[in-house]
Amino acid sequence: MAQAESYGYTVARLRAMENRLLDSGAFQRMLDAEDLQGALKVLNETCYSSWLVEMKNEGAFDGAIEAELNYVYRETEQFVPDKALVALCKMPYDFHNIKVLLKSSFLQKSGGSRRWDLLTRLGNVTPEFLIESLESEDYRLLPFGLRSAVPQLLAQWEQFHDILEIERQLDDLLFSEMLKLAAKLERKGIVEWVRGRIDAENVRNLLRLRRMQVENSRIAGFLHDGGIISVERLLSLTGEPLESWGRLLAYTDLTGALSQLQEISDFDRLIVDVEKALDDYVLRIVEQTRFSSTSPEYVLYYLWLKEMEAKNVRIILVGKANGASRDVLRGLLRHVSG
Amino acid sequence: MDQVVATLLNTMSEQLGAMIAVLGAGIAAGFAGSGSAIGIAIADEAAAGVMTEDPGKFGLALLLLALPGTQGIYGLLAAFFAILKVGLLGGAAVKVTIWQGIGIFGSLMPIAIACYYSAVxxxxxxxxxxxxxxxxxxxxxxxxxxxxxxxxxxxxALLLSIILMNSIKL
Structure with a gap:
């Protein structure tokens, strides 16, 4: 890892780039728009404008959002002293692509069609390379432990046809690879951020599994090791009512996110609220770094803000396209202002 | 032979005092200047990062970049005072004993140390x-x-260095 002092330029530049993030006023104007066209018009006045002109039709806004994110990742990669920091943020996209490709391959075998339209260019490895590797069954150059994992998962599918298990194993691998990469960077803040992301995913999984009424004995397999809160501690929550989760984890920073669980009226709405609070929790882990002019963790902070901005834009545009109410959409928006 | 050695030692001791003072002046100017250079470089990195995205901030950034440069000037000023005092910059030659030289050297240390660290x-x-x-x-x-x-x-530190230097009677 480069010395923190070498991050002076990087942090300053990202601070200046932060000015281009959409503020609450821009989101408000998008929310106030009558329809999708109106929201896109507002978006056209922002840094997304250069990508919106390339949009073939109104519904293709996902491409514009992805192009803006991709631009920010590429730009940041060019000047950040440790490229691994950006690789860390992009890694989930590589695993997303692998999941899409594996599922497409399974679908194809059962007579379905491939869904390569779901692939993203945001990963560290291009989708073309992944497709070629899978089609030629040459996994040697696949990164992040996928080299050995992919053939194993393919063999497992042939035997059990359990897609949930395959997804679970890929998520496990993703988080262990993220932790490995973070450990190599030798910064406590970076490792804590990854551990926080594992916590957030674990809590999200716990809630989803409870909604699906999965047996407690099966839940352990869906929780990932390495988080700030141990799997054992999280498993002990499964027997408790949701309202007490916040109290039981009061010694952790997660308690703020879990305070949402106090007022349960609609489970679906509750999951959405908690997911939003979990995204804020991940942001808060590296939030203090914005007061330092040389902190490498600030790269994670900025990129996470950008991810949240893209998420907000997507929520508003999808909502507008489907006629969702302004108040519902406002409730879904993440914290973005730096 | 003994007389030659005695004369040589006497001449050396007369010049050694002035040279110790010059050494102090060099250290003061060198350390303060180095601190300023490092300080400006740190601020420069941040300014370059901001200006890559917003070149219009040059004027504001310049004002802030210049601040760590002042320590270099203070170091130079103190060094000038010292070499003026020992009469190396024109004027009548001044006889400086070793102890007086050490005193001038010591008086320059606050500026050398404080300017280096404060500039960074x-x-x-x-x-x-x-x-x-x-x-x-x-x-x-x-x-x-x-x-x-x-x-x-x-x-x-500059103030203290000047007061200390003035307190040494040559």
């Missing part, structure tokens, strides 16, 4: 202030005051 620290403070103006250019007044606080200690 001010560079960091300026870098932080540059980040501040990257988001809020209207706060330039406050942004200048924050690193300027560090300057106080360089000014105090």
């Amino acid at each position: 620290a001010q560079g960091k403070a300026s870098a932080g202030a540059i980040l501040l103006i990257s988001k809020r250019p209207e706060e330039i007044g406050k942004a200048v005051i924050l690193p300027a606080m560090v300057e106080t200690y360089a000014v105090l």
Whole structure:
């Protein structure tokens, strides 16, 4: 890892780039728009404008959002002293692509069609390379432990046809690879951020599994090791009512996110609220770094803000396209202002 | 033979005092200048980062970048005082004993040490202030005051060095 002092330029530049993030006023104007066209018009006045002109039709806004994110990742990669920091943020996209490709391959075998339209260019490895590797069954150059994992998962599918298990194993691998990469960077803040992301995913999984009424004995397999809160501690929550989760984890920073669980009226709405609070929790882990002019963790902070901005834009545009109410959409928006 | 050695030692001791004072002047100017160079480089990195995205901030950034440069000037000023005192910059030649030379050397140490460290620290403070103006250019007044606080200690060191130097009677 480069010395923190070498991050002076990087942090300053990202601070200046932060000015281009959409503020609450821009989101408000998008929310106030009558329809999708109106929201896109507002978006056209922002840094997304250069990508919106390339949009073939109104519904293709996902491409514009992805192009803006991709631009920010590429730009940041060019000047950040440790490229691994950006690789860390992009890694989930590589695993997303692998999941899409594996599922497409399974679908194809059962007579379905491939869904390569779901692939993203945001990963560290291009989708073309992944497709070629899978089609030629040459996994040697696949990164992040996928080299050995992919053939194993393919063999497992042939035997059990359990897609949930395959997804679970890929998520496990993703988080262990993220932790490995973070450990190599030798910064406590970076490792804590990854551990926080594992916590957030674990809590999200716990809630989803409870909604699906999965047996407690099966839940352990869906929780990932390495988080700030141990799997054992999280498993002990499964027997408790949701309202007490916040109290039981009061010694952790997660308690703020879990305070949402106090007022349960609609489970679906509750999951959405908690997911939003979990995204804020991940942001808060590296939030203090914005007061330092040389902190490498600030790269994670900025990129996470950008991810949240893209998420907000997507929520508003999808909502507008489907006629969702302004108040519902406002409730879904993440914290973005730096 | 003994007389030659005695004359040589006498001449050496007369010049050694002045040379010790010159050494002090060199250290003061060198350390203060190095500190300023490091401080400006730290602030420069931040300014370059901000200006890559917003070149219009050059004027504001320049003001903050210049702040760690003052320590170099203080070091040079103190060094000039010292070499003036020992009569190396024109005027009548002054006889400086070894102890007087050591005294002048010691009087230059506050400026050498305080200017080096305060310039580096001010560079960091300026870098932080540059980040501040990257988001809020209207706060330039406050942004200048924050690193300027560090300057106080360089000014105090300069003051002390001058007082100490003046207290040495040649």
